[in-house]
Amino acid sequence: MKKTQSQNLESTGLLRRRSLLLAAGASATLPALSWAAGNAGAAIPPLVKLIVGYSAGGPVDGAARLLAPALGEALGTQVIVENRPGASGSLGGEAVTRAAPDGATIYFGASPTITINPNIQRAMTFDPARDLTPLAPLLAYTNVLVVNNDLPVRNVKELIAYARAHPGKVFYGSAGVGASNHMCGALLEKMTGAPFAHVPYKGNAPAMADVMGGTLAMMFDIVATARTYIVAGKVRALAVTSRERNRMLPEVPTMIESGVPDYDVGGWYGLYGPAKMNPALVTAINAATGRMLAREDVTKRLSDLGYDAWSGDPAALARKGQADRQLWAMAAKGIQTE
Template sequence: MASRTEPFQTLRQLAGAASLALLGLVAAAPAMAQPAYPQQAVKWIVPFPAGGGTDVVARLLAQSMADAVGQPIVIDNKPGAGTMIGGDAIAKARPDGYTVGTVDVSTVALAPSLYSKVPYRSDSDFSYIGGTTRFPFVLVVRPNLPVNTLGELLALARQKPGELKYASPGAGGPNHLGMELLQRKVNIKLIHVPYRGDAPALQDLMGGQIDMYLVNTAASLPYIRSGKLRPIALSMARRSSALPDVPTFAEAGVPGFEAYAWQGLAAPASTPPQVVSRLNAELNKALASPAIAARLSEMGVEPLPTSPAEFARLVAEQSAQWSTVIREAGVRLEN
C-alpha cells in the first residue's frame, strides 16, 4: 500500500526544484544583463612619440579594431624612460578593458634586468592580449668597408680586435644586446658607439664614422635599396620578404643567433578574460587584413599574431634569454 506521505513528499520535491530553478535565474540575471563590450571609447597607450614606426602600427591596428567593435580606440602617446612611462601607465590603469597599450621587448623583457627600479612587474602586472609586430634586424656595413659577407666581416674583426665600431640607437636596447650576444658567440671584440635613435647612427654609418649597425629593416630599407648601405646578414630564423636576397646568420655560418624587436598589446592585470579574448580576436583579424599586411610589408615589419598565452610565453622566454646576456655583458642603466 502506498504511503500517505508520498503525495506531500512529491509536492515538497517539486517546490524545492522550482526554488532552485528560480535561484539559478536570479543568479544568472546580472551576467545576462551585462552590456556587450565595449560600451565606450578604448584608450591605447603607445610608449613612443607620435609619428614613429610603433605609433604608425598602433594607429593602423586601432582603426581596424575600432571599426570592428563599433567604438573609437584612441591613441595616447606616453614616451620616455625606455618605454617604462607607458608601461607603468598600462599596468596601473583600471582593469576594465578600456585601457590597453603597446608593450615591446624593452618594456617587459629588458627593463627588469637593465634597471634597478622598474615600476611594474612584467610577469604579474599585465594581461597579455597578443603579439602585434616583429621588427627584423639586419647587420649592415658602411659602403667602403672591404667586406661582402658575414664570414669576411668576422675575419676582419678578428684581424683588428677592438678596432671596428658598431652603432646602436641607445644603450641597453635589443640592437646593442644583440651585438653583445654576437661578440660572445663568435669570439670577437668590437667597440660600441651608442646614438640617440636610428637617424644619427645611420648618417654616421653612411659617412664612414662607424663600421656596422644591427638595425631594424624599417629604418634601413631605403638606404639598402639605394645602395648607400650593404646588408650582410639578417638576424632572424628565416629570410625577410623585404630583403629576400639577404641570408640569415645561420645561412651565413652563425647558427642559433637571433635578435629582433617585437611588440604586442597588453592590458592591466585582472582585465576580464572575455575582454582579453575579444581584443585578441579583433587584433588578429586586423593583422590578417590584406591592406594592413601590405602596409606593414612596405615598412619592413612583420605581423606577429598570437594567442594571449603564446604572447605571454614569448615575454617569459625573451626575458630569460636577454637577462643572461645583460648579466654576462655587465650592462646596467640608471633610471
C-alpha cells in the first residue's frame, strides 16, 4: 500500500524531530560522560576496609576502632577495621600496597611503621614513601620519660650523669626492638652520649611493671598510659618528648627544657592508600577526615585518651613522614631487625 504525499511528509518530519531529539540527548550526556571518564574511581566505595598492622586490643587498634564509625559517617559509607598484625605494622602496610587504588582498602598507619621500620627492617618489602599514597593526618601523641622511684635522679641532667657513672647498668624497657619508645631511648643515647642499655619487651605494660618494680631504671611511654602511674606516685616523670609541654602533665618539663637541644619527637597516626590513587578520591577522603576531626565529640574522646587531633592535607602527612624518617635514621644506626 502506497503512502500519500502527506503521510510521507509526516513520516519525514517525525524522523527529523526524532533525530534532533537524539542529537540533543547525546550532546547533553557528553559532559557527564566526560566527567565520568576523567573521574573514574573517584567515588567512595560502599564498604571501606581500614587495615591496622597491629593486634586487636592494642593502642593502635583502639584508636582505629574509636575513629572508624565517625570516619564512615563522614565518608557516607561503612568502615570496618581489619587487623593484619606482624613486623611492627609492616605486614598491614604491605597488604595495602597490593590492594586496588579504589579507596576500598586504606591503611591506619602508625608512625613507627612509616618512619622507623624502613631504617631498621632488613626484610621490609615496600617503601612507605614510594608505595603508599598519603591521604590525611589523624592524630598525634607524646611520650614521657619515667624512672623508678628509687633511682637517685630528679631530672634528665642527673639521669645522664648517673648513666655515665654506671655505663651499661642503666636499663630501659620498650615494647620491642624498633618500637617508638625504644627509638626514643636510642635517640637520647645518640644526642647525649649516655650509655643506656635497652631491654625489649612484648608490650609497654610488662616493661612499665618492671620499672615500678626496680628491674628497669626507666622507660618512655605514651603520656595517656603513663599518667596513671605518675599521678599514683608509682614512677617519677622526668620529661616529655614534645617541643611543648603536654596538657596532661603540665608540670613536667620538655626534653629541650631539660638540656637536650632539638629533642622533639612524638608519635602519630595517618591514613594511607595504595599508590596511584585518583587525586579526586584522595581529596574526597581528606575532606571527609577533616570533617570527622572537626566534631567536638570525636576530639573530646581523643583528648580523653591523650591524643591530639591533627588535621591537614596529604602533603602535610608526607612531609612529617619524611622528616621523622630522617630523624630516626640517626637513632637507628646499628639497630636492625629481620
